[in-house]
Amino acid sequence: MNDKKILELFKQGQREKAFSKLYSLYPKIESLILSKGGQKQDASDVFQEALIILNRNLEKADFKLTSSFYTYLYSVSRFIWKDAQNKFLKQELHDLSDTEVEYFHNVLEENKYRLAERAFLQLGNRCQELLRLFYHKAMSFREIAKVMQFKSEKIAKNQKYKCLAKAKDIYQTSKTVQS
Template sequence: MNDQEILDRIKKGDEAALDYLYKKNYKMMVNMIIKNNGSEDEAKDVYQEALLAFWTKAASGKMEMTSKISTYLYSICQNLWRKELSRKSKLTNEQKDGPQPDKSEETERAKIINKCLNELGETCKKILYYFYYDELSMEDIAEKMGFANADTAKTKKYKCKKELDKLVKSRYSTQDFLD
């Protein structure tokens, strides 16, 4: 079966094409992940997720192939594996940071910060919420706030953060934020 036949069969919903792809590319995809510090189970999961993504895109008819299917699948697997490694790295780093503060301490700290945030001007409050809570980029914040560019948003965020720090430090003991 060539790549065009596979795509045509996928568009028709022929699951045999999926089975064929799975078997044909299995070793290459699994070996790539194992060579990059993955287990066979992780490799199978990533490969199945990649096949599902490929199937969905191909079945929609919106796929334009500029390379072989195996190359496309390999690329999907690589990207998914990188994301998984990054996620695992974050989890490991969080575990290394030691015991986490209990929820009541976190809640109290959040209340203190929110109280001080409410004392800032509306512009500062919005900028800090957009950045820390909504996790927007400086470009997005500049656009939402009507600033000339991202640099203006960065400068304003910096000033607002300094003002928030000053409010928190003046009103609360640093012990409130240290274990």
């Protein structure tokens, strides 16, 4: 199946079909990772992460695929693997094409998403619930106070800021540990 048909499947909301077509590219990505010293499990993990990055980008209205899916997934997979191995040389980064810079940026963004998600999951249940109510359900502090049985909306607001501060601390700590 060619790239235009796969892209059309994504646009039609048939993501499962599109992804099943993209899995035909996995053996090439596996070969790449194995040739760089990785194991089959590493290749599987890298390919999954590349697909997640592709999916996030396809959801953006301004994203345009400027290469084939194979080229995109190969490049992103290469960056994921090199980033995981901390094997980037300054000159190598300097010599990247504009497209490669974009792909590398996608990998770095995905790392940020993962760290933020990890920070959120390390919060207590009450903090998670409060942040979900505020950000996902767009509830007012008055509504949150009622649902979570706080004495006032001011307490709900203070708790939200404490939860965010805790999440930011976890995020920064994870970021420092990862570097």
